[in-house]
């Protein structure tokens with residue numbers, strides 16, 4: 382059994398930064414995990430890259446040879462990943478099977494989470510290889526300042542949830558930038574009636590029915606919980622990781638992989 386996090390969310394929401402902080406956190410607690418880069422456009426990494434989609438295909442080459450722009454180029458690269466699941470990716474994955482913990486740093490293109498088939502097939506592949514997979518959806522806390530943004534964030538996350546059909550953890554990133562935590566608290570685990578009244582206040586009366594339906598939807602899918610993440614605090618990273626581990630049942634087997642300790646210096 383392997384374990385995997387699929388780290389997704391809009392461009393700039395903090396996915397790669399999360400991956401590197403998580404890596405450091407695990408390193409410090411002598412826990413083994415590997416970060417995989419699935420973003421063909423990524424250039425700099427603050428974590429050791431265990432597998433790299435750029436070894437499969439180069440975005441620059443694709444853009445140049447096919448005359449595609451950055452977005453089309455990226456989607457083409459992701460399609461190539463999909464085509465190569467049973468060869469390139471399977472071979473790479475062979476290095477990491479039993480009890481390994483992989484974290485996939487994905488690109489931020491929203492179409493990957495809403496309708497493009499690549500990530501779905503990617504996840505299916507991981508499941509076939511006996512991985513327990515969890516989607517970790519990051520949303521920038523800077524965009525959680527009012528109810529309309531909250532709803533739109535929920536909808537984007539919900540669309541990823543129905544598209545990928547995975548256990549799903551929502552994270553509110555960049556909490557260190559939030560100056561007024563009180564404003565945010567009402568969105569962390571909000572009451573539906575509160576959301577509805579806020580939404581009704583914001584929108585013209587003809588939206589009342591839509592608002593009600595939206596809030597019900599968000600509520601029915603129990604989408605309304607976001608875990609705040611402040612990367613400055615080890616306790617915050619620890620908490621987020623514990624929630625995700627729980628989702629993928631990591632640590633429930635007695636023999637989870639712990640990094641070998643350096644042998645203690647022996648006194649002669």
Ligand SMILES: Nc1nc2c(ncn2[C@@H]2O[C@H](COP(=O)(O)OP(=O)(O)OP(=O)(O)O)[C@@H](O)[C@H]2O)c(=O)[nH]1
Pocket residue numbers: 390391392393394395396397398399420487488489490554555556557558611612
């Ligand atoms: N203050 C603060 N800035 C952050 C945090 N996380 C990310 N950032 C900044 O936000 C920007 C985007 O972060 P990334 O980690 O590259 O975001 P990403 O989701 O990987 O972006 P894409 O790969 O382009 O989709 C960078 O400038 C980061 O330094 C955080 O927790 N706090």
Ligand SMILES: [Mg+2]
Pocket residue numbers: 396397398420423486487488
């Ligand atoms: Mg990134």
